[in-house]
Amino acid sequence: MSQEIMAAPSTTLNKDRLLELYSRMLTIREFEEKAQDLYSRTLIPGLLHSSVGQEAVAVGVCAALRDDDYIASTHRGHGHCIAKGADIGRMFAELFGKAEGYCRGKGGSMHIANQAVGNLGANAIVGGNIPIVTGAALSAKMRATDQVAVSFFGDGALNQGILLESMNMAAIWSLPVIYACENNHYGEYTPMELVTAGDIKQRGTSLGIASEVVDGNDVLEVYRATMEAVDRGRRGGGPTFLIFNTYRYYGHGMSDRDRPYRSRDEEKEWRESRDPLDRFAARLIDAGHMTPSEKDRIHTDVTGLITRGVEFGTRSPFPDPDEVLKHVYAD
Amino acid sequence: MSTPTEGREITFAQAINEAMHEEMQRDPSVFVLGEDVAAAGGVYKLTRGLLDAFGPERVRDTPISEAGITGLALGAAMTGMRPIAEIMFGDFLGLVMDQIANQAAKVHYMSGGTFNVPLVIRTTMGAGRRAAAQHSQSLCAWVAHIPGLKVVLPSTPYDAKGLLKTAIRDNNPVIFFEDKMMYQKKGFVPDPSVEYAIPFGKADVKRTGTDITIIATSSMVQVALDAAEELAREGIDAEVIDPQTLTPLDEASLIDSVKKTSRCIVVDEGYQRFGATAEIAAVIGENAFYHLDAPVHRMGAMDVPIPFSPILEDQTIPNPTAVIKAAHTLVGR
Numbered sequence: 019m020s021q022e023i024m025a026a027p028s029t030t031l032n033k034d035r036l037l038e039l040y041s042r043m044l045t046i047r048e049f050e051e052k053a054q055d056l057y058s059r060t061l062i063p064g065l066l067h068s069s070v071g072q073e074a075v076a077v078g079v080c081a082a083l084r085d086d087d088y089i090a091s092t093h094r095g096h097g098h099c100i101a102k103g104a105d106i107g108r109m110f111a112e113l114f115g116k117a118e119g120y121c122r123g124k125g126g127s128m129h130i131a132n133q134a135v136g137n138l139g140a141n142a143i144v145g146g147n148i149p150i151v152t153g154a155a156l157s158a159k160m161r162a163t164d165q166v167a168v169s170f171f172g173d174g175a176l177n178q179g180i181l182l183e184s185m186n187m188a189a190i191w192s193l194p195v196i197y198a199c200e201n202n203h204y205g206e207y208t209p210m211e212l213v214t215a216g217d218i219k220q221r222g223t224s225l226g227i228a229s230e231v232v233d234g235n236d237v238l239e240v241y242r243a244t245m246e247a248v249d250r251g252r253r254g255g256g257p258t259f260l261i262f263n264t265y266r267y268y269g270h271g272m273s274d275r276d277r278p279y280r281s282r283d284e285e286k287e288w289r290e291s292r293d294p295l296d297r298f299a300a301r302l303i304d305a306g307h308m309t310p311s312e313k314d315r316i317h318t319d320v321t322g323l324i325t326r327g328v329e330f331g332t333r334s335p336f337p338d339p340d341e342v343l344k345h346v347y348a349d
Numbered sequence: 350m351s352t353p354t355e356g357r358e359i360t361f362a363q364a365i366n367e368a369m370h371e372e373m374q375r376d377p378s379v380f381v382l383g384e385d386v387a388a389a390g391g392v393y394k395l396t397r398g399l400l401d402a403f404g405p406e407r408v409r410d411t412p413i414s415e416a417g418i419t420g421l422a423l424g425a426a427m428t429g430m431r432p433i434a435e436i437m438f439g440d441f442l443g444l445v446m447d448q449i450a451n452q453a454a455k456v457h458y459m460s461g462g463t464f465n466v467p468l469v470i471r472t473t474m475g476a477g478r479r480a481a482a483q484h485s486q487s488l489c490a491w492v493a494h495i496p497g498l499k500v501v502l503p504s505t506p507y508d509a510k511g512l513l514k515t516a517i518r519d520n521n522p523v524i525f526f527e528d529k530m531m532y533q534k535k536g537f538v539p540d541p542s543v544e545y546a547i548p549f550g551k552a553d554v555k556r557t558g559t560d561i562t563i564i565a566t567s568s569m570v571q572v573a574l575d576a577a578e579e580l581a582r583e584g585i586d587a588e589v590i591d592p593q594t595l596t597p598l599d600e601a602s603l604i605d606s607v608k609k610t611s612r613c614i615v616v617d618e619g620y621q622r623f624g625a626t627a628e629i630a631a632v633i634g635e636n637a638f639y640h641l642d643a644p645v646h647r648m649g650a651m652d653v654p655i656p657f658s659p660i661l662e663d664q665t666i667p668n669p670t671a672v673i674k675a676a677h678t679l680v681g682r
Contacts, residue, residue, distance in 0.1 A: 088428065119461070120460075120461065121459055121460055121461035121463075122461035122462070123461075124458055124459060124460075124461050125459045125460065125461065129459045129460070131459070131460040131461075131463060131464060132463075133460070133463045133464060138424070138427055138428075138464070139456070139459065139460055139464070141452075143447060143451050143452070146447070146451065146452060148420070149416065149417050149419075149420020149421050149423070149424060149448065150420055150421075150423055150424035150427065150452065151424060152417075152420070152421050152424060153420060153421035153422060153423055153424020153425040153426075153427075153428075154424040154425065154427065154428045155424075156421055156424070156425050156430075157424065157425040157427075157428040157429055157430045158428070160380065160406060160407075160425070160430060161429055161430070167424075179416070180416050180417060180420060180447075183412070183414035183416055183417030183420075184417050184420065184421070186412055186414065186417075187411065187412060187414065187417055187421060190412070344462065345457055345458045345461065345462035346457075346458055346496050346497055347457070347497065347499075347521050348457050348462070348465045348466070348520040348521050349520065
């Protein structure tokens with residue numbers, strides 16, 4: 019196991035950064051678990067989609083990015099926002115519909131945007147962010163920066179026509195965009211293979227886009243693949259299509275409780291044998307990068323972070339009713 | 350500055366071209382993208398000369414991917430650029446609607462005011478070109494229905510240039526409708542050395558009158574003016590007022606005009622049912638009811654897919670004769 023860590027290009031990650039990756043993944047998991055708990059107690063209104071099980075994709079991708087690089091996310095987007103540097107308190111405030119939320123309570127779970135760290139916003143239309151992120155990459159290229167832009171989307175978005183339109187333009191114009199497909203194998207309530215033809219990777223390669231299938235539950239593999247894509251983008255080498263194989267532990271959303279479209283055995287297998295946090299923790303401990311007491315400390319710190327975040331969100335006031343008419347138009 | 354009545358005459362198409370050219374010169378973040386906009390200069394030659402002046406980065410031919418064009422333009426607008434996306438025919442808004450209605454219109458609001466969308470979508474409207482059902486519609490009501498968008502309907506070369514400049518400088522998504530039958534119509538426009546822009550949300554009185562108000566948009570402004578000329582010969586003094594923008598809508602000026610004349614016809618080339626005429630008539634009804642001497646009369650495109658055959662198509666659009674007839678009914682003489 020330690021050799022595996024050493025062999026990866028991620029050897030450039032020192033111990034502090036490796037522990038940071040673990041801590042971020044744990045933060046996402048604890049955030050999602052707490053959000054589901056609060057939702058169940060009707061403290062969070064609306065819709066909620068958990069990314070538990072997919073933490074390594076968000077963290078591994080965003081670890082390869084700078085603050086001024088762009089991302090945009092999906093309805094299952096809390097992990098991406100946290101991985102790109104969102105404050106937990108303002109995240110919870112937004113989920114509660116509070117004034118100090120990232121969108122002043124106007125966006126909610128599915129629309130968190132954070133301009134300070136290049137998060138163009140989560141998008142509740144499946145595939146909705148794909149052309150927007152491609153346009154941000156066009157903008158970066160026209161402004162002659164070396165920024166890259168990452169579009170996160172699920173396997174469900176593979177069958178939206180806008181993906182082809184966007185990928186084609188990214189390819190002909192050699193745009194610094196990374197299409198990060200989180201293949202959790204279910205588009206809402208339907209198994210991917212029932213509704214998705216052919217070899218997914220060829221949807222990129224057929225357009226001349228560098229494409230790779232990656233173990234999305236291995237945070238260092240995710241990081242390595244993304245670093246290669248980022249390098250390609252920064253040096254003008256064009257887009258990359260990354261397919262991260264991963265798994266959504268819970269249902270599509272909070273109303274999807276009994277999940278009749280998949281087996282409990284399959285869920286158990288992913289949770290017990292391929293969990294991204296357990297695997298990474300074992301590797302870090304094996305390689306001597308993390309001691310059991312350091313692991314305990316990280317867990318304690320993350321629990322505190324989540325608790326303080328919930329407190330911040332709870333304390334935050336609801337928006338002034340007059341807020342409803344603000345920001346329909348910019349000045 | 351009001352519409353000049355003498356001086357240089359240019360076409361509606363040239364006016365739009367000039368506005369883009371001048372704004373691209375003024376602001377390096379302005380760029381144009383769309384189908385056939387570069388070497389070809391656009392199907393209606395609206396972007397002619399821009400490629401030579403600004404190069405292929407800023408005058409960008411795209412694939413035939415209307416949703417993608419609009420979505421990319423939106424992403425660029427959120428990150429420091431000011432794109433002008435050309436959607437060749439307004440009918441193709443059907444392909445673009447998610448990008449406009451669910452995305453561009455909502456970014457500023459959903460993000461709590463943190464992201465701006467300085468995006469212009471130029472597209473066409475208007476029947477009469479024998480282009481049939483998928484190249485002739487005037488779909489401004491579709492987008493005027495969505496909060497977060499601004500909707501512009503110029504009716505003269507002077508207005509087109511001034512309103513497009515305002516659109517390009519605006520920090521919101523603006524849908525700019527150009528009547529394709531008007532592109533070769535000429536009008537007075539000041540020399541390029543005279544800088545002007547026309548603010549949104551200000552109706553323009555195209556003809557003053559006292560007996561009846563004709564509120565008309567885009568292609569229908571000339572129809573209303575032609576009708577008003579004939580009515581004047583009969584002793585009926587019509588006021589023609591052009592809202593210029595559906596969003597924002599200068600309700601006060603429209604209401605004031607009707608309070609003065611006590612009668613109102615609303616003419617727009619969009620489908621009549623649930624169209625721009627319905628909204629404007631409701632505004633008049635709600636705010637000038639006790640000043641009205643007759644019901645507000647609406648005139649839009651006939652509620653049918655626009656047919657090809659000239660004898661069929663010509664029936665579908667309001668014309669001066671129909672406006673005159675309606676005015677007679679309302680005025681009672």
